[in-house]
Amino acid sequence: MLKKVIEVGYGSVQKVLIGDTQPLAFITGPCAIESREHTFKMAQSIKEICDRLQIQWIFKACYDKDCRSSPDSFHGVGLEEGLKILEEVRDEFGVPVVSDYSDPAWAKATGEVCDLLQVPAYLCRQTSILRAGAETGRPIHVKKGQFMSPWNMKNSIRKLESFGCDQIILADRGTFFGYNMLVNDMTCFPIMAKNGYPVCFDASHSIQLPTSMGNISGGQREFIPHLVRAATACGINALFMETHDNPPKALSDANTVLDIQYLENVFGQAKDTHAMRLEMLAKYGEDNVHPE
Amino acid sequence: MSTQNKVFRVEDVMLPIGEFPAVAPTMYLKEALEEMERSRLGIICIMDKEGKLLGILTDGDIRRKLLHYQKPFSVFFIDDVIDHSIKNPHTTTADMSLSGAVDLMEEKKIWDLPVVDGDGRLVGLLHLHPAVQALLQHQ
Secondary structure, three states: OOOOOEEEOOOOOOOEEEOOOOOOEEEEEOOEOOOHHHHHHHHHHHHHHHHHHOOEEEEEOEOOOOOOOOOOOOOOOOHHHHHHHHHHHHHHHOOOEEEEOOOHHHHHHHHHHOOEEEEOHHHOOOHHHHHHHHOOOOOEEEEOOOOOOOOOHHHHHHHHHHOOOOOEEEEEOOEEOOOOOEEOOOOHHHHHHOOOOOEEEEHHHHOEEOOOOOOOOEEOHHHHHHHHHHHHHOOOOEEEEEEEOOHHHOOOOOOOOEEHHHHHHHHHHHHHHHHHHHHHHHHHOOOOOOOO | OOOOOOOOEHHHHOEEOOOOOEEOOOOEHHHHHHHHHHHOOOEEEEEOOOOEEEEEEEHHHHHHHHHHOOOOHHHHHHOEHHHHOEOOOOOEOOOOEHHHHHHHHHHHOOOEEEEEOOOOEEEEEEEHHHHHHHHHHHO
């Protein structure tokens, strides 16, 4: 089976290779761009952690959170200001950046700044969103919708490919398990990987309890380390984690973002688990206990 | 011409391209099954853009897959048809004698034989019913 390696990063930033036997890549940052000052503070702290761990990373922060449960929730700093801040982060830290885009009209501008474009899970099958992302020429990170089976994500891939995009990463962020509850089916990683593209685990959204708190989502972040170890052992190529220096005060996803004081611990475990996974791959070969 | 003295060749009775299902390898299995149902044949041929035969899928293959892989239909349906196909099927050529081809079908216990040219390109499909009918008329 062909296993694609996706290169994220243009220009002078540190390029990140994702896929096959590459080191685990980390996509991390606050959920939302809260301010220029806060974004830079987070980027600086994350950089120090990733430098110590010697891991490759992509900075993530969104300029517009269009899927909030309440009209009163923080929506974001907006397209123009947000992209300006992300561009400055890129320049200052030499790191690739990613933001999601919830409107096809935002894709072009996002692609002019961001090294990676992210399709929100709720929008993963929207043709206009996928077409607009593909047309930017940037790699596309598609979150599997909580309502989608991992095998049906092939339809999103086929759409992107039909629009000329062959630089795709698929992520799992949990699957609806009744109401207000998500579950992670670890078989989704080999199933989605069968498409030949790298797979990613979105840890901080997977422990979300969607809209469980009335007009906001709750979460069980105590389970992040367990799920991270499990997903990494199952062969993910990238780990996605939202983090914050003061989660209770986070303007978006306050109940799910990982407190940055634990980030090094969790990322370190993920890095080590991935290294063990690669060692086992070299020693025992690909999983093939029920051949065709 | 009387059929009494005719030596039938595969090309005399084979279904030409367009009269049996022949699809791209990336077609979803569900769509391939629909093609098979429309054609009322128990086989579908898979070919590349140049028309080279890549594999076949038959009713029997599907039965065996369902028993071997007990995954939900929705997973099967979205698989590429090539994933479940027989990659090195028995084939024949257009100029082969019909009786020889039918003997091969009897020996292998199969109902259909893809017909390929010297470059492995699909040119037709030999289905057992018209083949037998032609041979019976010849007797």
